[in-house]
Amino acid sequence: MMNFDYSLIDWSRAQFALTAMYHWIFVPITLGITFIIAIMETFYVKTNNPEWKRITKFWMTLFGINFAIGIATGIILEFEFGTNWSNYSWFVGDIFGAPLAIEGIMAFFLESTFIALMFFGWNKLSKRAHLIATWVTAIGTNLSALWILVANGWMQSPVGMKFNPDTARNEMLSFWDVFLSPVAISKFLHTISSSYTLASLFVICVSAWYILRKREISLARKSMVIAAIFGLISSLYTAITGDASAKQVVEKQPMKLAAMEGLYQGKNNAALTAFGFLKDQSNLQKQQYIRDYYLKIEIPNALSLLAFNDPNAFVPGIKDLVEGNASKNLIPLSMKISMGKKAIQALADYRNAIKVNDAPKAINARKALEANFKYFGYGYIKNARQAIPNVALTFYSFHIMVTLGFWFIVFFIVTLFLIYNDKIQESKLWLRLSILGFPLAFIASEAGWIVAELGRQPWVIQDLMPTMAAVSKISAGTVQITFWLFAVVFTALLAAEISIMIKQIKLGPKEGGH
Numbered sequence: 001m002m003n004f005d006y007s008l009i010d011w012s013r014a015q016f017a018l019t020a021m022y023h024w025i026f027v028p029i030t031l032g033i034t035f036i037i038a039i040m041e042t043f044y045v046k047t048n049n050p051e052w053k054r055i056t057k058f059w060m061t062l063f064g065i066n067f068a069i070g071i072a073t074g075i076i077l078e079f080e081f082g083t084n085w086s087n088y089s090w091f092v093g094d095i096f097g098a099p100l101a102i103e104g105i106m107a108f109f110l111e112s113t114f115i116a117l118m119f120f121g122w123n124k125l126s127k128r129a130h131l132i133a134t135w136v137t138a139i140g141t142n143l144s145a146l147w148i149l150v151a152n153g154w155m156q157s158p159v160g161m162k163f164n165p166d167t168a169r170n171e172m173l174s175f176w177d178v179f180l181s182p183v184a185i186s187k188f189l190h191t192i193s194s195s196y197t198l199a200s201l202f203v204i205c206v207s208a209w210y211i212l213r214k215r216e217i218s219l220a221r222k223s224m225v226i227a228a229i230f231g232l233i234s235s236l237y238t239a240i241t242g243d244a245s246a247k248q249v250v251e252k253q254p255m256k257l258a259a260m261e262g263l264y265q266g267k268n269n270a271a272l273t274a275f276g277f278l279k280d281q282s283n284l285q286k287q288q289y290i291r292d293y294y295l296k297i298e299i300p301n302a303l304s305l306l307a308f309n310d311p312n313a314f315v316p317g318i319k320d321l322v323e324g325n326a327s328k329n330l331i332p333l334s335m336k337i338s339m340g341k342k343a344i345q346a347l348a349d350y351r352n353a354i355k356v357n358d359a360p361k362a363i364n365a366r367k368a369l370e371a372n373f374k375y376f377g378y379g380y381i382k383n384a385r386q387a388i389p390n391v392a393l394t395f396y397s398f399h400i401m402v403t404l405g406f407w408f409i410v411f412f413i414v415t416l417f418l419i420y421n422d423k424i425q426e427s428k429l430w431l432r433l434s435i436l437g438f439p440l441a442f443i444a445s446e447a448g449w450i451v452a453e454l455g456r457q458p459w460v461i462q463d464l465m466p467t468m469a470a471v472s473k474i475s476a477g478t479v480q481i482t483f484w485l486f487a488v489v490f491t492a493l494l495a496a497e498i499s500i501m502i503k504q505i506k507l508g509p510k511e512g513g514h
Helices: 006-047 050-083 086-120 127-156 175-179 182-212 217-252 254-261 302-308 318-323 333-355 359-380 391-420 428-454 476-507
Strands: 161-164 169-172 272-278 293-299 459-461
Touching: 006 050, 006 127, 006 182, 006 217, 006 428, 006 476, 050 086, 050 217, 050 476, 086 127, 086 169, 086 175, 086 459, 127 175, 127 182, 127 459, 161 359, 182 217, 182 391, 182 428, 217 254, 217 302, 217 391, 254 318, 254 391, 272 302, 272 391, 318 333, 333 359, 391 428
Parallel strands: none
Antiparallel strands: 161 169, 272 293
């Protein structure tokens, strides 16, 4: 009988979520603004207009502030895999560690080298050499993010590996299967495109502030044009990649899809909930699986169409995934739990047989392990409730993200229209909305990560390892102390960044761009 300290599990999850969400405040600006800066510097090199150099250096300063403070949270995040999630690190370290190692090499060698050239090479490099350094910095920061997202994509859909019962570890069979996993590719493209959207909204926010105060009008207008075009392209591509990511969820994580849509009972011709308020979800405790809303607006057949490219397709709900649906070839959760327990027991039998040199027993145990390993992680699940994510939080986060995503597309179009017709300076209300757009982008971005990570609970590795089996054997009190310590430190870092950013924005660009 496996006993878990659920207080330790909850605090470990809370600490990791705290670190990840604070870290993600800094990352998307870094990923997107580097390309905006590179585009601005390209205009400087092409036109030889010193105004573009001045604009480039201003935004480069803001990037530098954000990048420097963001490093701290990223380092702590990676250390937490060893301190709080050592069982996870042991179980899949051979696979998960590879992209993290590559990311570390790229971050410390590629990024650090070219960032230094970008900041300190203005008077030491030719214009074109400095421009190359800026573009390589932009590409390098995004390649660094690539490896993190490859690792995360593998957690959502483990591929390219084989479990070794002799070491109780998963070992990589194909690096390319891990690297080119459709889930990893979709996650990377969707994440970076949404980050470009957020960075564009940041540039527009600051530019709008200058225009409202009748300062730096030329800088603000030029910056706003580039950011609005870059943001429009990025937001449209975010919608496209979001659709691709959703199709991966349909195939690999159907329970997450059911939670995203608040779909309790599967159906053909499933409607997409465009807007809705869920009623109390206590019926899940009674396993009634009733989809009930105070208010909802649906698009008929749209969920079936988006999920399977067929408006008549069947979309499984929470009830189907828990109780099974023989007509749709859906295995009940109880059977998965039974197979998972068999896999765990077979592993124990195999290791015991090896210790006493009982070859026949070891062979039989290994066959049983391989036959049931697909559902290995379900052996740790006790009941249906543990296999269902927080439906309400996943549902609302998903719909907030999608709603804001479509609003940003409209926002960029209207902004470009106002600039093209030379009405942006007169549109005080729109400029104020432009300032509001930046915090809304953070809400959308963080909501996306809530959907991605909370929506796949209880899994740290889909179907293979639940969070309860992944934690380190430490006291819950230790994690609580570090949770509050990190909360104070990260909040102080965020306050410092905001303070320094605001001070720098108020100060404005240096005259002459020197």
